[in-house]
């Protein structure tokens with residue numbers, strides 16, 4: 647009886663030990679997988695920033711390239727180019743938006759002839775919501791002209807990089823609508839809507855300044871069919887990064903102009919579909935409207 651108890655205790659200790667060893671082995675194995683995917687980043691000439699992105703963030707991948715081949719990155723079903731930013735250093739920018747599904751995302755590319763695979767955890771983020779009541783017959787739709795011009799602008803990719811360092815605030819005035827706000831229309835959640843920029847409240851005529859160096863790639867006017875966006879400016883900052891400014895009362899630049907950070911480009915207005923004078927600034931990275939805040943605070947290489 648006593649012996650049996652001792653034996654069974656011994657057995658259960660053995661079993662517990664075995665279970666523990668098995669658990670440690672499993673844990674070690676899963677850690678190893680995570681380590682292979684995640685940590686050799688710095689050790690092998692790849693830097694991914696931010697390490698723990700959330701919806702709306704831009705993910706920067708900087709790579710040490712020794713064979714002169716600019717890597718093309720595969721991420722979340724898209725393909726993204728990389729550009730030379732320094733001696734043998736290439737950088738790709740991966741946009742994320744409030745419409746993305748949070749969770750584990752893989753980044754794959756070939757670096758110096760070798761297939762590389764990294765994982766990032768795209769974290770969820772809660773965005774404020776608005777409830778909008780719309781009556782029938784009150785909708786104003788965009789013209790094909792403005793839709794086409796805006797699409798062309800978003801798809802503009804210039805290999806040259808014009809911006810340097812963190813972006814500047816484009817206008818004085820409080821932020822009246824932040825990036826990413828989601829909406830309910832007549833009580834129904836709008837799956838594809840999110841506020842694709844930041845709104846600054848300011849009286850008509852308040853100056854607007856270029857937030858970073860670039861080239862004016864779009865000037866659109868109400869008179870030419872910019873019915874919803876109103877008078878608009880698009881600045882190409884290069885390498886797939888671009889700013890749009892809409893609802894302007896005045897435009898002080900022409901297409902093709904080179905502009906510098908802080909240069910006066912126009913003035914706040916309420917043209918197009920606007921409830922009052924405000925500046926909507928949208929920042930696009932490879933065609934997607936991203937949160938401009940990290941571009942203003944930390945900036946991207």
Ligand SMILES: [Zn+2]
Nearest residue numbers: 843844845926
């Ligand atoms: Zn807006």
